[in-house]
Structures are given as C-alpha cells and as structure tokens.
Amino acid sequence: MFSFGERSNALVLVALILTALFAFWSITFQPVKAQSAPPIPAYVFYDLNYVASNLRGLNGSMIATRGLTKFLGSIYMYEDFWLQDEINQSARVPVVVRFAGLPVPGNDSLVQVQGTVAFSSLEGGFFYLNASSVKEVKNVILIGWDGVQRNHLFELLNNGSLPNLQSLINDGTIANITVSDHRTDTKSGWTQILTGYRWWRTGVYNNAYWFHSIPLGYTIPERVERYFGENKVITAHITGKLGHMEVQDGTGTTANGSYTHEAIYSNLQSQVDICNAGDRNATVVGSIALQFLGNHSKSHFFAFIHFSDPDSAGHNTASGGENSALYENAIIRCDNWTGRILNRLNALNISQNTLVYVTADHGFDENGTSHNYAPFITLATNDKRVMRNGDEVDVAPTIYYGLGMWDNAFEPALDGYPLQISLPAGVGERRLAILADTTQPPKPTITSPVAGVNVFGPAIVTFNASDKNLKTVLLLVNNTFKADGPWIWQQNETVRVNGAYSWHTIDLPAGKYVITVLAFDEHGAANGPAMSTVTVNVATIPEMPTGLAAFAILIFATFLLVVVKRKHI
Numbered sequence: 033m034f035s036f037g038e039r040s041n042a043l044v045l046v047a048l049i050l051t052a053l054f055a056f057w058s059i060t061f062q063p064v065k066a067q068s069a070p071p072i073p074a075y076v077f078y079d080l081n082y083v084a085s086n087l088r089g090l091n092g093s094m095i096a097t098r099g100l101t102k103f104l105g106s107i108y109m110y111e112d113f114w115l116q117d118e119i120n121q122s123a124r125v126p127v128v129v130r131f132a133g134l135p136v137p138g139n140d141s142l143v144q145v146q147g148t149v150a151f152s153s154l155e156g157g158f159f160y161l162n163a164s165s166v167k168e169v170k171n172v173i174l175i176g177w178d179g180v181q182r183n184h185l186f187e188l189l190n191n192g193s194l195p196n197l198q199s200l201i202n203d204g205t206i207a208n209i210t211v212s213d214h215r216t217d218t219k220s221g222w223t224q225i226l227t228g229y230r231w232w233r234t235g236v237y238n239n240a241y242w243f244h245s246i247p248l249g250y251t252i253p254e255r256v257e258r259y260f261g262e263n264k265v266i267t268a269h270i271t272g273k274l275g276h277m278e279v280q281d282g283t284g285t286t287a288n289g290s291y292t293h294e295a296i297y298s299n300l301q302s303q304v305d306i307c308n309a310g311d312r313n314a315t316v317v318g319s320i321a322l323q324f325l326g327n328h329s330k331s332h333f334f335a336f337i338h339f340s341d342p343d344s345a346g347h348n349t350a351s352g353g354e355n356s357a358l359y360e361n362a363i364i365r366c367d368n369w370t371g372r373i374l375n376r377l378n379a380l381n382i383s384q385n386t387l388v389y390v391t392a393d394h395g396f397d398e399n400g401t402s403h404n405y406a407p408f409i410t411l412a413t414n415d416k417r418v419m420r421n422g423d424e425v426d427v428a429p430t431i432y433y434g435l436g437m438w439d440n441a442f443e444p445a446l447d448g449y450p451l452q453i454s455l456p457a458g459v460g461e462r463r464l465a466i467l468a469d470t471t472q473p474p475k476p477t478i479t480s481p482v483a484g485v486n487v488f489g490p491a492i493v494t495f496n497a498s499d500k501n502l503k504t505v506l507l508l509v510n511n512t513f514k515a516d517g518p519w520i521w522q523q524n525e526t527v528r529v530n531g532a533y534s535w536h537t538i539d540l541p542a543g544k545y546v547i548t549v550l551a552f553d554e555h556g557a558a559n560g561p562a563m564s565t566v567t568v569n570v571a572t573i574p575e576m577p578t579g580l581a582a583f584a585i586l587i588f589a590t591f592l593l594v595v596v597k598r599k600h601i
Contacts, residue, residue, distance in 0.1 A: 075146045080115060084123035087159035090149040098144045101137045108155055112136050115145060119330045126160040134166050142169045142385045171386040172434050174336045177366045179343030181354060181395035182408040193364055196371030197412055200388060204414040207451055208421040211394060211407035212466060213556045214238060218276040221393025223296055226251045228428030228446040232504040236296055239276050243513040245294040252431055253304045256334045259437050266333040268306040268324050272317040272340035279309050291511050314339045318369035322376050329380040339366045346396045354396040387434040389413045391427055407557045417452040423463060426451055466501060466554045473499035473562040476549045486571040493533045497551040502527040508548040542572045
C-alpha cells in the first residue's frame with residue numbers, strides 16, 4: 033500500500049505532465065481562426081452647443097449632433113445649411129451634405145446629423161460638418177381619450193362635433209384599431225399602447241388579472257430616454273386617472289389586487305422626467321399639458337397625455353352610458369383640449385416638428401355602461417405616413433417609427449409593427465384567424481398532486497392543457513404567480529402543453545393551499561382564461577421530543593466510535 037505522501041507526490045507528477053502536454057498542444061495545434069473585418073468607427077454624440085465651441089478640437093472626429101435646420105446668409109457661400117442649437121441660438125455649425133448626395137432638410141426641421149468635422153481653406157478658412165447622414169427627428173405627443181368607442185367617435189366626426197380632431201386628420205389620417213389578445217379595459221389597454229407587447233410579455237391581462245408591474249425599460253418613455261440620452265430629451269407621463277394606472281405599489285386598485293400589489297407603472301417614476309398622475313378631468317390634465325409645452329418647447333420631447341373623461345361618463349349608471357349626452361360631452365371636451373394643445377404647438381412654432389397621435393385604450397359596449405367586449409377603437413394623427421389599420425399592439429411601434437427609432441434593436445423584439453409600413457407576409461392573415469376564434473379554451477387538467485393530499489418538501493405539480501390557439505399557461509399558488517414555463521409545447525392543428533413545476537413547501541406554514549392553472553388563448557379580448565384548481569394540505573414533520581432526540585444522537589455517536597475502532601484493529 034502507498035502512503036498518503038507517496039500518493040500525493042504521484043498526483044502532482046501526473047498534473048505536471050498533463051499541463052506540459054496541454055501547453056505543447058496549444059502551441060503546435062492551434063486552430064485557424066476566421067479573420068473578422070475591422071470594426072466600423074462609431075460616431076460620438078455631442079451637444080451642438082459643445083460642437084460649435086470646440087470645432088478646432090474636434091477636427092477630423094466622427095460625430096453625431098442634433099439641431100434645427102437654418103438657412104442663414106454666410107460669407108462662406110459654401111455650406112448647404114446651418115445647424116442651430118435648439119436653446120442657444122447663437123451656437124451654429126455649417127453643414128455640407130452635397131458630397132454624400134443627401135437631400136437638404138426643410139427650414140426649422142429638427143435633424144440629427146452624423147459626419148466628420150472638417151476644415152476648408154476657402155475664403156479665409158473655416159470648420160464645417162461634412163455630413164454622412166441626416167435624419168429628421170420629431171417630437172411626439174401621444175394623447176389618450178380613455179374609453180372612446182369607434183362608432184360613436186365617427187358619429188361625432190360626421191356631424192362636425194370634433195373640429196380639432198378633424199383638423200388633425202386632415203393633416204394626416206385616421207386608422208381603425210382592434211384589441212385582440214387582452215380584455216378591453218384600462219390596465220391592459222394602456223399597458224399595450226405604451227409598450228408594443230402582447231399581454232403575456234407584460235403580465236397585464238386585464239383590470240383583475242395582472243401579475244406584476246410592467247418590466248423595467250419596456251415603456252415608450254423609458255426607451256426614448258435610453259435611445260436619445262436622458263440629458264437630450266424630455267419625457268412626460270401625465271394622466272387623468274389613478275385607478276388601474278397607479279405609479280406606486282399598494283395604492284388605488286393595487287391595494288386589493290388578487291395576484292399582486294405591484295402598480296403596473298411602478299418603474300416609471302424614476303425613469304421619466306415628469307410623472308404626474310392623478311384622478312382629474314380634462315381641464316386639469318390639459319392645463320398641465322400646456323404648461324409642459326411652454327416649459328420644454330425648445331427641447332426634444334415625448335409626452336403621453338391622458339384624458340379620462342369619456343370613460344368616467346360611460347361608467348356613470350345614473351346619467352351616463354355609451355349613448356348618453358354625458359358621454360358625448362366628455363368626448364367633445366377631449367377634442368377641445370386636444371385643439372388647445374395643437375394651437376399651443378402652432379404658437380410655439382414647433383408644430384412642424386411634432387407628431388401627434390390620438391387613440392383610446394378600449395371602446396364601450398353599445399348603449400351600455402361597461403366595456404366587457406369593446407375592442408373597436410381608432411388612431412388619429414397628423415403623421416401622413418400612416419397607411420393601414422392595425423391591432424392595438426401596433427400603436428407603440430407606430431410611435432417609435434414617428435420618433436425615428438424603428439431601426440433600433442428592441443429587446444425583447446416588439447410584437448407589433450408600425451402603421452407606416454405593411455405587415456410582414458402572413459401576419460395579417462394570422463391576426464384575422466385569431467379574431468375569428470371565439471371559443472373558450474378547455475379547462476386544463478392538473479394531474480399531480482391530487483386534491484386533498486398531504487405534501488411536504490418539493491412537491492411536483494404537473495398539468496396539461498390544449499386549445500387551437502393556446503398561447504400561455506400560468507401556474508399560481510394561493511393566487512401568487514409562480515411560473516409561466518418553461519413547459520413542453522406541441523403544435524399541430526391543436527396546441528398542447530405539458531407542464532411540471534417543483535413547488536418547495538419546506539418553509540411554508542402548515543395549512544391548505546390552492547394550486548391554480550390558467551390557460552389563455554390568443555383572442556383574450558373575447559375568450560377569458562380557462563381555470564383549474566386543486567386544494568392540498570402542506571404538512572410538517574412532527575418535532576422529535578428533546579429526550580428522544582438526545583438519545584438518538586447518543587446512539588449515532590456510539591455507532592461512529594465502533595466503526596472507527598474496527599478500522600484500527
């Protein structure tokens with residue numbers, strides 16, 4: 033037998049030999065690597081005010097900057113236009129686009145220019161920006177008319193009751209929008225409009241079924257801040273409703289949430305420049321919006337302005353409802369304040385640089401006081417590029433297109449497509465097929481554990497579900513969201529899913545627990561979730577009496593002592 037020291041020396045020797053062989057192989061048998069192209073130099077963004085003051089130091093640098101197009105008399109007679117800082121109008125830089133064959137932007141348009149700072153010796157010498165790209169940048173205002181039914185809106189447009197919305201449409205267009213995947217209500221509607229995701233990505237299916245706040249970074253204002261730079265754009269979230277649009281956990285409807293107490297916009301306050309939410313009518317919200325424009329007209333901005341009046345009037349069971357004068361007057365009030373916003377843009381001379389989109393989160397049941405199934409809404413805009421009708425999930429991509437952000441890589445990828453472009457092949461047909469499915473999904477089957485069983489430690493929950501257009505399956509315990517996968521999916525004519533989840537119960541107090549499985553299809557606006565539940569008992573291991581525990585420890589110690597002694601005999 034080898035001693036411990038001899039075995040250790042042998043192991044060290046083997047390790048040294050293996051190390052030497054690996055080093056020899058690495059030197060002698062290096063694989064051939066493909067040669068990659070050198071990286072393309074990146075443009076560095078600078079404020080135009082800084083560029084104008086540091087042209088000599090930036091000479092030869094590849095830069096990006098943003099400003100207003102101006103055509104000014106110049107002694108150089110060489111530049112194609114001047115770029116003027118939005119705030120400091122004395123900060124100006126001459127720009128040349130002719131060498132790149134780029135079109136000259138219109139006067140006073142807000143543009144982002146990429147190029148190289150260069151020097152010309154003509155006419156005494158001067159620095160200029162030799163542009164390689166010029167992209168027009170727009171401010172965007174998204175105005176929400178909460179709960180405006182499509183048919184009622186067109187009735188008011190046709191009888192001339194909405195002159196300001198009509199003026200906006202005359203400058204652009206109006207598109208029909210349909211809600212498909214989620215219930216037609218406030219929480220899910222504005223969540224989808226402000227993110228561009230189907231509900232199973234955000235966790236917000238309706239006013240009752242929401243499972244957590246919108247994930248950090250998913251909303252339009254958050255992405256705008258990140259894309260343009262938090263010091264280079266102003267973002268605002270101004271709402272006329274707190275219920276179902278809370279920004280603080282545990283407030284309003286979140287205090288009594290069945291599945292979570294997280295506010296859907298709880299991440300927003302720390303991410304946007306102005307977050308002003310409250311229960312108030314259009315007069316209050318509109319006044320705040322006008323103040324915002326006056327304060328930030330010289331900045332690049334995105335603003336969400338939300339009017340709650342139509343929804344409040346529609347729910348009024350005493351004198352309101354979809355066909356009431358109260359409801360109509362609320363819509364007309366939204367039109368009035370939208371007109372004031374448009375007039376303020378004109379007065380501030382920024383209307384040509386601002387795109388306005390007006391939409392609703394849901395409609396109203398015909399002649400009713402609720403919106404159980406009210407998926408038909410609109411989007412009106414002065415954006416002339418809007419060319420088709422769409423799904424509510426297309427609204428956020430439309431906003432991104434208007435902001436010039438659609439070429440950006442979104443993570444995760446958005447579920448919608450801009451209304452300014454055609455849908456990819458097959459998407460439109462798929463959407464129509466989903467809307468035609470009005471059959472409730474079958475109830476899922478929970479195969480384990482069985483009802484009434486006692487469980488302790490890791491308990492494996494297994495289930496299966498199926499439907500023609502099954503999309504997501506959620507597992508909850510005592511109304512607390514646990515998992516939405518990964519499950520095993522099989523897709524033929526019917527989509528089938530098998531799920532297994534390890535539920536750890538060791539640290540849970542003893543008692544009854546309800547396991548719930550929810551199955552959702554893709555037409556959630558019409559088809560609610562199918563639900564199955566089982567109730568089980570979480571048990572605890574009986575505590576061992578102190579004297580018995582001491583005796584057991586003594587027996588175990590004696591056993592170990594006998595084993596050790598036998599090894600030495």
